[in-house]
Amino acid sequence: MSQWVTKGLATGVKATHYPRAAETAPGTSPGMPAATSLPAARAQLVAARCPTAALRQVPSGVEVDRRRCVHCFRCVRETESPVDWDAGCQWAELLAGSERRGRSLGRAFSRSLHILVVDAGDCGACLSEVRQLNNPYYNMHRLGFFLTPTPRHADVLLVVGALTEHMRLPLRKAYEAMPAPKRVVAVGSCALSAAIFSPSFICAGGVGKLLPVDVEVPGNPPPPLAILHGLLLVAGRKPPSGTDAVRAGANQDRLR
Amino acid sequence: MPAELQELSHQVEARWGGRVGLSLDNGAAGLACRMECRPAELPELCSWLFSDQDYSFGGLVVEQRSGWELRYLFYRARSGWLHVVASLSSGDGRLPSISRFVHAADWHEREAEDLFGLVFEGHPRLGDFVLHNDVWQEGLAPLCKTFDASQPVKHREPDPNWKPRRIVEEVGAFAMPVGPIYSAASAAVFFQLETVGEDVIRAQPRLFYTHRALEKIAEGRRPDDVVLIAERISGTSAFAHSLALCQAVERLCQLEVPPRAASLRVLLAELERMRHHAAAIAGICESTGLAVAAAHAAMLEEELLRASGALTGHRYLFGLNRFGGLSTDLDDAACGRAAAATAWVAAKLAALQGMLSKSSSFLDRLEQVGIVSSLNARAFGLVGPIARAAGLVRDLRKVQPYCGYDRVEFGAPRESEGDGYARLRLFFREAQESAKIISTVARALPQGRFRTPETELRPGAALGWAEAPGGAALHWIRLGAEGRVERYHVITPSFANWHGFRLAAENFAFQDFPIILATFALSVHENDR
Numbered sequence: 001m002s003q004w005v006t007k008g009l010a011t012g013v014k015a016t017h018y019p020r021a022a023e024t025a026p027g028t029s030p031g032m033p034a035a036t037s038l039p040a041a042r043a044q045l046v047a048a049r050c051p052t053a054a055l056r057q058v059p060s061g062v063e064v065d066r067r068r069c070v071h072c073f074r075c076v077r078e079t080e081s082p083v084d085w086d087a088g089c090q091w092a093e094l095l096a097g098s099e100r101r102g103r104s105l106g107r108a109f110s111r112s113l114h115i116l117v118v119d120a121g122d123c124g125a126c127l128s129e130v131r132q133l134n135n136p137y138y139n140m141h142r143l144g145f146f147l148t149p150t151p152r153h154a155d156v157l158l159v160v161g162a163l164t165e166h167m168r169l170p171l172r173k174a175y176e177a178m179p180a181p182k183r184v185v186a187v188g189s190c191a192l193s194a195a196i197f198s199p200s201f202i203c204a205g206g207v208g209k210l211l212p213v214d215v216e217v218p219g220n221p222p223p224p225l226a227i228l229h230g231l232l233l234v235a236g237r238k239p240p241s242g243t244d245a246v247r248a249g250a251n252q253d254r255l256r
Numbered sequence: 257m258p259a260e261l262q263e264l265s266h267q268v269e270a271r272w273g274g275r276v277g278l279s280l281d282n283g284a285a286g287l288a289c290r291m292e293c294r295p296a297e298l299p300e301l302c303s304w305l306f307s308d309q310d311y312s313f314g315g316l317v318v319e320q321r322s323g324w325e326l327r328y329l330f331y332r333a334r335s336g337w338l339h340v341v342a343s344l345s346s347g348d349g350r351l352p353s354i355s356r357f358v359h360a361a362d363w364h365e366r367e368a369e370d371l372f373g374l375v376f377e378g379h380p381r382l383g384d385f386v387l388h389n390d391v392w393q394e395g396l397a398p399l400c401k402t403f404d405a406s407q408p409v410k411h412r413e414p415d416p417n418w419k420p421r422r423i424v425e426e427v428g429a430f431a432m433p434v435g436p437i438y439s440a441a442s443a444a445v446f447f448q449l450e451t452v453g454e455d456v457i458r459a460q461p462r463l464f465y466t467h468r469a470l471e472k473i474a475e476g477r478r479p480d481d482v483v484l485i486a487e488r489i490s491g492t493s494a495f496a497h498s499l500a501l502c503q504a505v506e507r508l509c510q511l512e513v514p515p516r517a518a519s520l521r522v523l524l525a526e527l528e529r530m531r532h533h534a535a536a537i538a539g540i541c542e543s544t545g546l547a548v549a550a551a552h553a554a555m556l557e558e559e560l561l562r563a564s565g566a567l568t569g570h571r572y573l574f575g576l577n578r579f580g581g582l583s584t585d586l587d588d589a590a591c592g593r594a595a596a597a598t599a600w601v602a603a604k605l606a607a608l609q610g611m612l613s614k615s616s617s618f619l620d621r622l623e624q625v626g627i628v629s630s631l632n633a634r635a636f637g638l639v640g641p642i643a644r645a646a647g648l649v650r651d652l653r654k655v656q657p658y659c660g661y662d663r664v665e666f667g668a669p670r671e672s673e674g675d676g677y678a679r680l681r682l683f684f685r686e687a688q689e690s691a692k693i694i695s696t697v698a699r700a701l702p703q704g705r706f707r708t709p710e711t712e713l714r715p716g717a718a719l720g721w722a723e724a725p726g727g728a729a730l731h732w733i734r735l736g737a738e739g740r741v742e743r744y745h746v747i748t749p750s751f752a753n754w755h756g757f758r759l760a761a762e763n764f765a766f767q768d769f770p771i772i773l774a775t776f777a778l779s780v781h782e783n784d785r
Binding site for chain 2: 003031167202
């Protein structure tokens with residue numbers, strides 16, 4: 001068995017520098033459309049190409065609702081008026097109501113946060129990206145984030161998926177079984193807006209319909225760095241401002 | 257007519273006379289052979305094809321048109337597809353079950369019963385399958401045309417005291433409910449593990465917690481939006497599913513995919529397979545608690561995700577497939593870089609496999625554990641790596657080539673033991689083959705367009721297929737006159753393999769269960785849709 005010890009030591013430290021510095025490796029984020037100034041006719045055309053109404057025409061051009069974007073690339077590929085592209089992934093947002101609800105998580109949790117992940121009707125991609133957080137490149141343990149299999153030990157409920165009818169009861173029970181103070185992080189555009197699944201008889205159209213969401217992480221799926229960003233926000237730690245999680249240009253290898 | 261089909265046609269004529277109509281059609285619908293019969297003939301005909309003629313059962317497609325149209329899909333090497341079609345009048349929702357003879361059809365019939373309200377007479381176990389009875393009213397039949405999927409449905413208050421239908425009662429018997437929320441970051445599925453002492457004697461999974469009714473919500477939408485839905489059947493096999501759907505539409509509308517696009521599709525499909533297999537290997541290492549190996553395999557998976565992201569813009573290859581090609585051209589240099597990255601990962605995987613094969617404590621957990629015999633694999637209609645690890649030849653890339661796979665040289669590895677270790681070795685060997693295909697294709701990419709300019713849609717129906725990382729993915733799509741989707745049915749590899757999962761899990765020790773589950777590398781989401 002000594003071969004594994006040697007192998008582990010020989011591999012060295014692989015963890016990303018984020019959040020101390022931006023990640024520079026290519027292929028860590030799909031990016032997302034950014035608000036773009038366009039002439040009205042072109043803005044209308046490109047907004048009409050969006051299948052989930054994430055792009056909205058405004059007087060200056062188009063605006064982006066990140067919570068709805070599914071990375072179909074229709075607004076940048078095979079169109080004469082491509083929108084600007086945000087290559088980063090610091091998209092997570094702390095919702096305004098979060099601090100008002102109950103006690104704040106406080107400093108005790110900032111470096112020891114236990115997370116219960118619930119699949120509430122995912123396609124598997126978001127869940128896969130959440131699992132990547134434990135691989136040596138992202139290694140979320142170094143930041144004091146841990147996955148837990150039980151709601152009794154969980155401080156944060158991380159929900160992926162569009163909230164199917166079958167998962168309503170298990171999700172509600174898991175949330176109620178968590179001790180206070182607790183927070184809910186909704187990960188992925190399906191969990192935020194149901195995105196391509198749009199509200200139907202079987203998908204509620206977002207986790208917010210059932211639970212009070214504190215942090216939203218857009219993306220379809222959000223890359224691991226985007227989820228890390230959301231977790232830093234919920235832990236009350238300030239991710240670097242001004243620079244994005246991903247160095248601009250790192251993901252520009254292939255866009256259009 | 258190919259010789260094999262001629263032979264088949266004679267035998268059908270001799271046995272059924274005029275009661276089974278056989279016709280050949282190599283046109284738009286992409287079928288080789290169509291057999292029409294009355295519902296009463298179905299069990300005998302299907303069982304003859306399955307048991308005596310060595311046909312594999314692909315799946316069951318139900319359509320509600322002027323009446324019910326049931327289409328049983330069969331295939332075998334060299335003979336192409338065989339559609340057995342039976343019609344029922346719309347008032348009559350009863351027909352004989354074939355699953356007594358073709359066990360592979362068991363879950364297909366249960367699904368059709370639950371979602372259409374059809375009754376398969378003689379089926380031992382109908383009801384409470386896709387739509388859980390503790391949540392939904394009986395008789396909802398959401399796939400019927402009269403059902404409005406956009407409106408909320410009144411359903412039962414979830415019953416917190418739900419109990420499984422059957423439970424082992426014996427002195428010392430112990431039932432352990434697991435799920436749908438369990439372990440760290442696992443998909444939503446429920447297992448009722450029942451043991452008497454050490455061995456699991458029943459391991460029936462309860463699935464469909466993540467059922468999103470994708471087939472229903474696709475109806476009435478534009479086909480190009482349904483490609484986005486196909487990508488999200490299983491996010492980790494997105495490219496294979498969108499490819500199968502695009503090929504169905506391309507066959508229906510006779511869109512010619514340019515050679516460059518076909519080659520790029522092969523490259524991307526293999527990149528996805530390699531990543532899927534790396535994730536499966538990481539999962540197996542993790543289930544046995546071999547932390548260093550799990551970390552290494554997870555790093556290789558992330559390397560492949562990054563290679564996919566750098567090459568195409570998306571780590572899971574979303575947003576690429578379009579009818580008639582791809583949404584963007586991938587330049588030769590970028591493909592070369594991706595091929596170099598996969599070659600590097602392949603070398604690392606080979607080294608990892610070498611180290612694992614020398615770790616006896618690891619092998620002890622896999623060898624002779626979770627065995628699926630080839631007889632059972634055939635009876636249950638298992639597909640993909642699970643079937644190939646049990647010795648079956650089940651690879652659509654070889655059996656029903658598409659996308660130019662018949663012009664690419666590659667091996668189709670097989671193992672014979674059908675145990676956990678055979679499945680692990682198969683994942684390693686297939687990942688190596690995928691890396692080879694990627695480098696071959698990347699070296700000789702044809703020049704030209706990445707998408708055909710004409711994209712005119714036509715009404716009609718067609719079957720598309722692809723060998724997804726988990727096995728055969730079949731997509732049936734019917735377009736209406738206005739270019740809208742009328743019916744979309746997806747038969748996924750995980751649906752076939754979850755059916756057979758209990759074969760492997762039952763009669764093995766309780767602590768082997770997570771390891772057996774990992775060696776199957778099943779996707780809950782792909783099954784649930």
